Amino acid sequence: MVNQLAVVGGGVIGLSVAWRAAAAGHRVTVLDPSPGRGASWVAGGMLAPITEAWPGEEAALSLGEESLRRWPEFAAALSADGGDPGLSTAGTVVVALDRGDADQLGVLAEYLRSVGREVESVAGRRLRSLEPGVNGVRALLVPGDLAVDNRRLLRSLHAAAIRHGVKFVDDDAIDVGPGRVRTVSGELNCDAVVIAAGARSGRLHQALAVRPLKGEILRLRARRTSLPPPSRTVRAVVEGRPVYLVPRAGGELVLGATQYEAGFDETVGARGVRELLEGAARLFPSIDEYELVETAAGFRAASVDALPFIGELDEGVYAATGHHRNGLLMAPVTADAIVAWLDGEAPPEQVVAADPHRLGGK
Amino acid sequence: MVNQLAVVGGGVIGLSVAWRAAAAGHRVTVLDPSPGRGASWVAGGMLAPITEAWPGEEAALSLGEESLRRWPEFAAALSADGGDPGLSTAGTVVVALDRGDADQLGVLAEYLRSVGREVESVAGRRLRSLEPGVNGVRALLVPGDLAVDNRRLLRSLHAAAIRHGVKFVDDDAIDVGPGRVRTVSGELNCDAVVIAAGARSGRLHQALAVRPLKGEILRLRARRTSLPPPSRTVRAVVEGRPVYLVPRAGGELVLGATQYEAGFDETVGARGVRELLEGAARLFPSIDEYELVETAAGFRAASVDALPFIGELDEGVYAATGHHRNGLLMAPVTADAIVAWLDGEAPPEQVVAADPHRLGGK
Numbered sequence: 001m002v003n004q005l006a007v008v009g010g011g012v013i014g015l016s017v018a019w020r021a022a023a024a025g026h027r028v029t030v031l032d033p034s035p036g037r038g039a040s041w042v043a044g045g046m047l048a049p050i051t052e053a054w055p056g057e058e059a060a061l062s063l064g065e066e067s068l069r070r071w072p073e074f075a076a077a078l079s080a081d082g083g084d085p086g087l088s089t090a091g092t093v094v095v096a097l098d099r100g101d102a103d104q105l106g107v108l109a110e111y112l113r114s115v116g117r118e119v120e121s122v123a124g125r126r127l128r129s130l131e132p133g134v135n136g137v138r139a140l141l142v143p144g145d146l147a148v149d150n151r152r153l154l155r156s157l158h159a160a161a162i163r164h165g166v167k168f169v170d171d172d173a174i175d176v177g178p179g180r181v182r183t184v185s186g187e188l189n190c191d192a193v194v195i196a197a198g199a200r201s202g203r204l205h206q207a208l209a210v211r212p213l214k215g216e217i218l219r220l221r222a223r224r225t226s227l228p229p230p231s232r233t234v235r236a237v238v239e240g241r242p243v244y245l246v247p248r249a250g251g252e253l254v255l256g257a258t259q260y261e262a263g264f265d266e267t268v269g270a271r272g273v274r275e276l277l278e279g280a281a282r283l284f285p286s287i288d289e290y291e292l293v294e295t296a297a298g299f300r301a302a303s304v305d306a307l308p309f310i311g312e313l314d315e316g317v318y319a320a321t322g323h324h325r326n327g328l329l330m331a332p333v334t335a336d337a338i339v340a341w342l343d344g345e346a347p348p349e350q351v352v353a354a355d356p357h358r359l360g361g362k
Numbered sequence: 363m364v365n366q367l368a369v370v371g372g373g374v375i376g377l378s379v380a381w382r383a384a385a386a387g388h389r390v391t392v393l394d395p396s397p398g399r400g401a402s403w404v405a406g407g408m409l410a411p412i413t414e415a416w417p418g419e420e421a422a423l424s425l426g427e428e429s430l431r432r433w434p435e436f437a438a439a440l441s442a443d444g445g446d447p448g449l450s451t452a453g454t455v456v457v458a459l460d461r462g463d464a465d466q467l468g469v470l471a472e473y474l475r476s477v478g479r480e481v482e483s484v485a486g487r488r489l490r491s492l493e494p495g496v497n498g499v500r501a502l503l504v505p506g507d508l509a510v511d512n513r514r515l516l517r518s519l520h521a522a523a524i525r526h527g528v529k530f531v532d533d534d535a536i537d538v539g540p541g542r543v544r545t546v547s548g549e550l551n552c553d554a555v556v557i558a559a560g561a562r563s564g565r566l567h568q569a570l571a572v573r574p575l576k577g578e579i580l581r582l583r584a585r586r587t588s589l590p591p592p593s594r595t596v597r598a599v600v601e602g603r604p605v606y607l608v609p610r611a612g613g614e615l616v617l618g619a620t621q622y623e624a625g626f627d628e629t630v631g632a633r634g635v636r637e638l639l640e641g642a643a644r645l646f647p648s649i650d651e652y653e654l655v656e657t658a659a660g661f662r663a664a665s666v667d668a669l670p671f672i673g674e675l676d677e678g679v680y681a682a683t684g685h686h687r688n689g690l691l692m693a694p695v696t697a698d699a700i701v702a703w704l705d706g707e708a709p710p711e712q713v714v715a716a717d718p719h720r721l722g723g724k
Contacts, residue, residue, distance in 0.1 A: 218632075220632055221629075223629075267583075267585075267653040267654075267655075268653065268654045269650075269651070269652070269653060270580075270582055270642075270643075270649055270650055270651070270652045270653070270654045271643075271650035271651065273635065273639060273654050274636065274639035274640060274650065277632055277635060277636035277639070278636060278640070280632075281632075281636060287632055288631075288632055288633035288636065289631070289632070289633065290631070290632045291629040291630065291632070292630045292631060292632045292635050292657060293629075295654060
């Protein structure tokens with residue numbers, strides 16, 4: 001059966017759902033005043049289930065890994081539609097700046113091995129030969145944790161969706177129910193609706209306990225005379241704060257990310273910029289010579305546990321939100337699940353853990 | 363005699379010269395692809411001859427003070443023409459963050475007293491009562507060093523110049539000689555020409571030994587919940603680097619300024635932003651809670667000594683450039699000098715020291 005599908009939100013999740021659903025033959029309308037923006041525009045671009053893993057969050061790890069397995073096919077389909085997500089397969093390195101950090105890395109490595117994931121621990125000398133200019137007394141190599149160019153991805157998804165006939169409406173949803181979406185300027189009738197409104201999804205359905213978790217990132221560019229960016233994604237914890245450096249093609253580098261509760265305040269803070277630059281200069285001192293191109297803030301859609309909300313909320317009303325730091329990673333598995341439900345098929349089994357009713361809301 | 367005057371450059375100097383000359387009855391054309399921009403757009407806005415003073419640079423101090431004496435009348439004339447430079451008369455405080463800085467402050471205070479300028483030295487406790495939230499073990503109060511809102515000033519000068527019939531031409535000068543300016547798109551004939559092209563003046567006349575001295579500034583804004591900016595301009599040297607905070611009306615704060623040789627590279631550097639934010643957080647920790655609104659870079663027009671170039675270069679060809687950190691301060695005396703020469707009158711005596719031929723160039 002071909003559905004008339006409404007997708008609320010045109011970030012990476014909404015665009016992926018819209019594109020895959022349209023490619024499967026559904027008629028799709030995306031509601032978003034500025035598709036391709038929002039949190040996914042500000043993201044670092046990591047596809048990193050392993051280095052985001054945490055003891056007790058195995059369901060999130062499995063869901064992330066399942067989505068990462070689907071990423072090459074997702075990228076190939078995008079490529080067939082004329083797009084390019086800028087997928088980098090150089091991998092990730094997690095760096096310890098001192099002995100205390102090294103102990104923590106050991107704990108992480110042990111945990112990952114206990115759940116069957118292989119990582120390689122290397123000394124500082126090996127790190128320096130692999131990534132010149134990166135400081136560290138020890139490091140974990142995680143070749144399976146990848147990265148995409150989030151902005152290329154968003155532009156590609158937007159174009160691919162249009163190519164498959166997806167209609168974009170410059171409007172905002174106020175209320176969602178079975179068979180209809182009420183918007184700022186009217187009402188849209190549909191057979192099914194997907195709530196993919198990120199941090200703003202909570203106001204659309206009471207079961208969606210998501211809140212904004214603000215993040216700031218900086219975008220930098222190597223000068224001709226400075227050391228080029230690392231080849232891998234480099235992560236560390238500097239003075240208790242996570243810092244990552246994600247290289248882009250052409251000498252660009254994304255530096256992230258702060259993380260705090262600030263409601264929907266979109267401004268960039270002096271403290272965040274200072275702490276990111278200080279942390280990055282500890283990790284990769286050459287960054288001091290880089291040009292600072294952009295500062296930006298966005299809102300992760302955080303749930304109370306580590307899992308997103310993917311599933312049917314009411315008849316024909318689906319959730320695809322709450323992806324926290326992992327929206328880019330989880331876009332393929334989320335889109336595949338929604339399309340499976342629309343087509344009356346079984347979704348990937350790992351999404352069961354992301355049932356939007358798991359917290360007892362209704 | 364009424365001249366047809368060409369002014370090359372529409373920064374604070376060029377606009378001031380053009381406005382005052384037009385008000386005196388001359389017919390003026392300003393050549394600048396983007397008038398009101400350039401270094402004066404990026405400036406902090408300090409009118410601070412005293413706290414910029416340095417032993418051995420008494421001629422610059424006298425010239426700066428003479429211009430500051432002319433500032434109230436300059437501002438009143440601008441006001442009569444419908445403008446408003448946002449002149450703040452709250453004064454300046456120079457802060458010592460530790461005992462070593464305090465010794466340096468003592469040396470500066472002693473020098474200023476030796477040349478007859480009164481400054482008041484206060485203890486840290488008094489500083490905290492005067493400027494809540496500002497750190498310091500000791501401070502010098504310099505009530506006579508003022509500040510303007512550089513961007514309001516530039517907009518006001520531009521509007522006042524237009525009001526007096528100044529013509530603005532979106533073009534760039536390539537070569538200047540008596541009676542003519544050759545530009546990218548043609549030639550302009552005139553009775554007199556003023557070179558006020560800031561750091562780019564050197565290419566227009568061989569006697570003008572000016573070079574670009576890059577500076578980066580940040581513009582910040584207090585949040586509703588944060589401590590408001592200091593009421594005075596606050597200056598200090600943090601780890602050998604000068605830092606200043608210049609408050610603006612409405613909770614804005616300009617934080618400056620880095621200073622280094624980088625040719626005409628206009629990009630903002632990661633190191634500059636990091637060091638400014640670190641220095642400011644030492645001086646005024648509440649700045650961490652502020653919004654970072656803008657980062658920008660500009661080029662001071664530096665001469666080899668501390669003085670600008672103000673005077674006749676060749677017959678009918680005048681220099682009004684090389685103002686280094688003091689263009690906003692020295693705009694009134696510079697404009698008055700040029701207009702005096704045009705009208706065959708005596709210029710302010712302090713500009714003799716700024717003779718463009720003093721270095722032996724020709």
